Amino acid sequence: MPFQQIKFYQTGTFTVGNRLLDPAVRTVQSDARRSNALNCGHRACRGCGEALGARYAVDAAMRASDGNLVAVNATGCLEVFSTPYPETSWQVAWIHSLFGNAAAVAAGVVAAMKAQGKNEVRIIAQGGDGGTADIGLGCLSGMFERNDDVLYICYDNEAYMNTGVQRSGTTPPAARTATTPPVGAKPGNVFGQGKSVPLIAMAHSIPYVATASVAELHDLEYKVEKAIPIRGARYIHIHVPCPLGWGSEPHDTIKVARLAVESGLFPLFEAEYGDVTERTVIRHRRPAEEYLKLQKRFAHLFRPQRDEERIAAIQAIADRNIQRFGLQNGEARP
């Protein structure tokens, strides 16, 4: 996110809104007339990070595209909780087909709009980490490789939550899931596996790749608004905590997401044509342990006794991210 010249120290620019700012430069979410693309009455769990992330992203996309938006959805929590037939929470043109083909369907919608001469209509595809990193990766790679004019948004809650918290390709090491139980000598998910979809996307040298978090609304909106007008394949990966699957308190969703960013475990950056161009420096660096401790999926690292080795291994991942993406300079707050 670029440097903001106007400083308001009461809350800086970190709160959702700010009465002292010109309404034109306030966030989409602070607007009383925001589109509420994902409306009330959806059946997401209490404190759902994905529901929040989806409204943040799609509302920003709606403003950036002047409402000329079509959203394609992969199967997953987001689809299931928002559209139990015949109800829908979506206040945007919305289509769902299969689990793994959202990127391909979106490419088809692009072709359809082109055939109808509707060049102003912008297409987004969205899915969870399962539909993106695992099941839909082939279609996604094809969309990137053809440079289809689609913004693909992945809401990453680090497992298959809808079907009962099974491990996915983005589940972090040591995390407990239904398929990586905390038993044996090395409980939870194994170290050294999994994948980074943002880096895979960058390997396709597409025009724009970014990571975002529900804890950093200004940054998230900035990235969506920047991505919408770009022609060609774009990818945004949003970190969305899942209170159910992660075993965190519903009211802690943003806190957990924030600690993922501030520990360095979820680096925020932007890349263009395969190169990292911007990164968000951590304001107040936090130890990874603080992030882990809020989640029951990591409880076995602390009980019955502390698993120093594996806590250190996770801290090492955070340290490597900070060094690799240049996230340092944030002072530790006492």
Place this chain on the structure above:
Amino acid sequence: MTKPFAITLDVGSSLVNHTGSWRTERPVYVDRLPPCNHGCPAGEDIQSWLYRAESGDYYGAWKSLVENNPLPAIMGRACYHPCESACNRARLDHEVNIHAVERFLGDEAIRRGWQFEPVAATGKHVLVVGSGPSGLSAAYHLARLGHKVVIYEAGPAAGGMMRFGIPKYRLPREVLNAEIARIEKMGVEIKLNTRVDDLAQVLETKEFDAVFLAVGAHVSKRAYIPAGDASRILDALGVLRSVDGGKPPELGRRVLVYGGGNTALDVARTAKRLGATETLIVYRRTREKMPAHDFEVQEAMEEGIQFRWLSTIKEAGEAQFKIEKMRLDEKDFPQPTGEFETIEGDSLVLALGQDVDLSFLERVSGLELADGVVKVDSQMMTGYPGVFAGGDMVPADRTITVAVGHGKKAARNIDAFLRGTAYQPTPKHELAAFDKLNPWYYSDAPETVQATLDAVRRQTTFDEVVSGLDESNALFEARRCLSCGNCFECDNCYGVCPDNAVTKLGPGNRFRFNYDYCKGCGMCAAECPCGAIQMVPETI
């Protein structure tokens, strides 16, 4: 309606699904008491005037400020700001420099000539005895309530201790005069050189419906010090008073000040400005035990004032004083050691505290006097119905801010007394302690430091030592306020609700929860920066 193949139901909205039924806890908006307001002895609503100042509405801020305190330019300088000691921002970087913003607003009001608005008269007459901070505050609040107020002031000018106790370098007289003149303009009449020698006589005239006494404590305490004929011993208030009257006393080049309170520092710093080359404060305990405020000790040290801790003066001779060293016992009381020393000095100024002259109350029945002060009840009323008292002459901390607070409280109770009712203070909210806040949202912003005069000018002139803020940094400083405990419409709750269950009602109207859809996740309460949302269990 004919439906497409395999479609049997119309498209419905999820709005039919009232997810609010899932809730076990509900969020409610609350207002909590900010620590600054809680800490202010004058009962100012500091947060509310800072809120207005943040948007550059200085007139609105000043109006809000003077609802509780008519002397912002004076208090912004002379108050020892307990609000700042309580400020939650101190836990983040540094407390908000509240007194500097208050002073800025007060100075701005003087510069722009802002006045108090007139009110309809009630026809009641109130006498205020003494025109110090407490008397002026009471007079102002009574006048705002429509009562006709007359102040009897014994001295040749109004202001009491603010004029005869606080040196010019801390409170320029133009500022004092301007704020007093504004109160007079409201219709408050100040009769100077009018000492009340016998209150009973005044009460007998039945001229007044109520009386507020605020004569202050002006009689310097003495200590028995055997002195030779040629030794020069003065009292601190006398020195300060004559300096203000333009006739500074001869103190000599080496001045000793005996005492450890703020008056001791004021007189020592005044002596320095009058040309003393050496000024030494002699105090029987240690710096930590000094009643004077630390920042004043600091400023005095910067000006070259010297200190002699754990010492008492036993004998005064001609240009020589005999000093006994002390030590603190287990209870921190100073005890003599029997070790003596002689130090040289041209004069000794006693600053050992002040007593109240209560002789004018002798013939008034029903008053309860104890420890040299007048007892008052929770309504600030003395034992004589209709006679109220406040400031230094009643049992309380003797500070200008407490005095202003007494004036306000007494005025409200006098008003109720005159109307034949009882004043009911509004119940206080729960304190907005630091643990109620989510400080992540506040960006780092260290306080704005007020410039101070350089040391040489401070030692030789009575120019004001600490200068004020200008508009840009006053605005910055006001915006450092965290708004603890009270919604400042940052839109966080509206933004972070995953269920769109918060309705934004527009500027000034805050927000409303839509309990049809609120699932009670508590994210709004957790992410509220200022602690203005509380989760309460649902009743089953």
